[in-house]
Amino acid sequence: xxxxxxxxxxxxxxxxxxxxxxxxxxxxxxxxxxxxxxxxxxxxxxxxxxxxxxxxxxxxxxxxxxxxxxxxxxxxxxxxxxxxxxxxxxxxxxxxxxxxxxxxxxxxxxxxxxxxxxxxxxxxxxxxxxxxxxxxxxxxxxxxxxxxxxxxxxxxxxxxxxxxxxxxxxxxxxxxxxxxxxxxxxxxxxxxxxxxxxxxx
Amino acid sequence: xxxxxxxxxxxxxxxxxxxxxxxxxxxxxxxxxxxxxxxxxxxxxxxxxxxxxxxxxxxxxxxxxxxxxxxxxxxxxxxxxxxxxxxxxxxxxxxxxxxxxxxxxxxxxxxxxxxxxxxxxxxxxxxxxxxxxxxxxxxxxxxxxxxxxxxxxxxxxxxxxxxxxxxxxxxxxxxxxxxxxxxxxxxxxxxxxxxxxxxxx
DNA sequence: AACAGCATGTAACTTGTTACATGATTTA
DNA sequence: TAAATCATGTAACAAGTTACATGCTGTT
Numbered sequence: 472x473x474x475x476x477x478x479x480x481x482x483x484x485x486x487x488x489x490x491x492x493x494x495x496x497x498x499x500x501x502x503x504x505x506x507x508x509x510x511x512x513x514x515x516x517x518x519x520x521x522x523x524x525x526x527x528x529x530x531x532x533x534x535x536x537x538x539x540x541x542x543x544x545x546x547x548x549x550x551x552x553x554x555x556x557x558x559x560x561x562x563x564x565x566x567x568x569x570x571x572x573x574x575x576x577x578x579x580x581x582x583x584x585x586x587x588x589x590x591x592x593x594x595x596x597x598x599x600x601x602x603x604x605x606x607x608x609x610x611x612x613x614x615x616x617x618x619x620x621x622x623x624x625x626x627x628x629x630x631x632x633x634x635x636x637x638x639x640x641x642x643x644x645x646x647x648x649x650x651x652x653x654x655x656x657x658x659x660x661x662x663x664x665x666x667x668x669x670x671x672x
Numbered sequence: 673x674x675x676x677x678x679x680x681x682x683x684x685x686x687x688x689x690x691x692x693x694x695x696x697x698x699x700x701x702x703x704x705x706x707x708x709x710x711x712x713x714x715x716x717x718x719x720x721x722x723x724x725x726x727x728x729x730x731x732x733x734x735x736x737x738x739x740x741x742x743x744x745x746x747x748x749x750x751x752x753x754x755x756x757x758x759x760x761x762x763x764x765x766x767x768x769x770x771x772x773x774x775x776x777x778x779x780x781x782x783x784x785x786x787x788x789x790x791x792x793x794x795x796x797x798x799x800x801x802x803x804x805x806x807x808x809x810x811x812x813x814x815x816x817x818x819x820x821x822x823x824x825x826x827x828x829x830x831x832x833x834x835x836x837x838x839x840x841x842x843x844x845x846x847x848x849x850x851x852x853x854x855x856x857x858x859x860x861x862x863x864x865x866x867x868x869x870x871x872x873x
Numbered sequence: 874a875a876c877a878g879c880a881t882g883t884a885a886c887t888t889g890t891t892a893c894a895t896g897a898t899t900t901a
Numbered sequence: 902t903a904a905a906t907c908a909t910g911t912a913a914c915a916a917g918t919t920a921c922a923t924g925c926t927g928t929t
Contacts, residue, residue: 476915479916479917480777481916481917483780484780487780487783487784487787490784490786490787491786496880497880497881497882498878498879498880507783508780508783511776511779511780512775512776512777512779512780512783513773515917516917516918516919517880517881517882518881518882518917518920519916519918521881521882521883522882522916540879541925542880542881542923542925543923543924544880544881544882544923544924545880545881546879547880556787559787560787560788563781563787563788563792564792568777568796568799569777570777570803571775571776571777572714572773572775573711573712573713573837574713574714574773574775575712575713575772575773576681576769576770576771576772578712578713578772578830578833579684579709579712580764580769581826581830581833582688582708582709582712582713582826582827583688583760583826584826584829585692585825585826586688586691586757587761587764591765595769598769599772622786624785624786624855625782625783625784625785625786626783628782628785628851629779629783631847631848631851632779632782632847635840635843635847636774636840636841639836639841639843639844640837640840642836642840643833643836643837643840644833646832646833646836647829647832647833650829650832651829654825680887682889697907697909698909698910699907699909716890717889717890717891718909718910719890719891719892719910719911720889720890722909722910722911723888723910726910741897741907741908742897742898743895743896743897743907743908743909744896744897745896745908745909745910746908746909747908747909748909
């Protein structure tokens with residue numbers, strides 16, 4: 472049980488999912504991450520979660536209870552230990568907080584607008600606006616669920632944050648769309664002009 | 673020159689930096705990524721950039737020109753080729769756009785608020801607001817530079833998007849801060865109550 | 874009959890990071 | 902004189918993904 476270098480944040484994310492006191496399987500954790508962590512952090516691949524659970528078990532931060540299934544394999548339900556809770560609390564209090572990362576693949580294409588021109592970008596931007604709107608709908612549903620449960624007060628606050636964030640994202644894209652439409656019109660005007668200067672054959 | 677599976681987005685990000693037509697060294701690319709891509713995408717490690725340049729060179733998407741230095745080593749300035757421009761355009765037009773990822777380490781801690789309580793979270797939130805404000809200042813400076821150059825019209829649009837995004841982030845955090853302050857007061861009230869029920873020794 | 878959900882885990886692989894080696898010039 | 906900036910690249914490592922193996926149950 473040597474604690475050389477700090478665990479990756481993913482380990483604490485998994486431990487954090489278990490810190491709400493429920494006994495959960497790896498599969499459960501992945502599902503939960505998909506509708507919670509995903510919106511503001513990241514949802515690790517299922518194989519990654521199994522890997523982290525193994526590591527956390529080795530450190531004594533979680534324990535598994537074997538549950539028989541009709542399958543050959545058993546189901547394993549994980550629970551956080553006192554040592555795990557302590558390690559998590561220490562991490563939240565002491566570990567340096569990495570700067571937030573936004574990795575927006577659509578914006579990367581907008582940044583490279585000179586390669587494709589405004590038409591393609593308008594497609595992309597519209598798709599992103601729709602995607603954000605869908606996220607808001609999902610989040611609102613999650614908030615309905617979270618506000619039923621007092622233990623989910625902090626997750627509910629974060630879900631609210633996420634709605635505000637997605638709303639702002641849509642607004643920022645709408646503004647960008649205006650600028651692009653402007654540019655598309657100017658480009659059309661230039662093409663029109665070129666056509667007039669070169670009379671029809 | 674086999675093109676089995678798609679290149680990682682990082683390769684196109686590097687190629688994209690070169691698509692503005694300038695001849696740049698690996699070092700230059702890193703610096704530029706640090707004050708452009710970083711705000712909406714990601715700035716790869718310098719060693720990663722050298723690696724991608726090597727790959728792009730192997731594919732014929734970029735060529736290097738050796739420039740003598742007073743050092744033992746030469747400086748290598750990279751330029752995009754026609755094949756590279758074509759590959760980049762194809763990527764922007766055809767490649768599926770991955771969903772945006774927000775990885776916010778501060779919010780992960782807020783989500784785990786039950787582990788630390790509102791006091792620690794208020795610290796974190798204040799720090800994030802300050803960090804966002806600083807980003808806005810940096811972005812405004814970048815916009816001043818970008819708007820000097822017609823070739824930077826699209827990057828300027830994205831920088832504007834980023835300002836809007838950071839402003840919204842601050843607002844969302846301010847709202848969260850209010851909710852947390854509310855919660856901190858309630859917690860203090862509970863402690864006060866506990867003190868009164870247990871008279872001083 | 875095919876697919877999706879439940880369920881676990883390993884292995885091969887890719888991606889990207891940090892650390893290292895090397896050394897000149899400029900700034901504090 | 903210590904540090905930051907300029908400058909390139911490799912090697913060791915960590916982190917995380919996809920693909921695979923296995924098999925039950927319920928839905929389309």
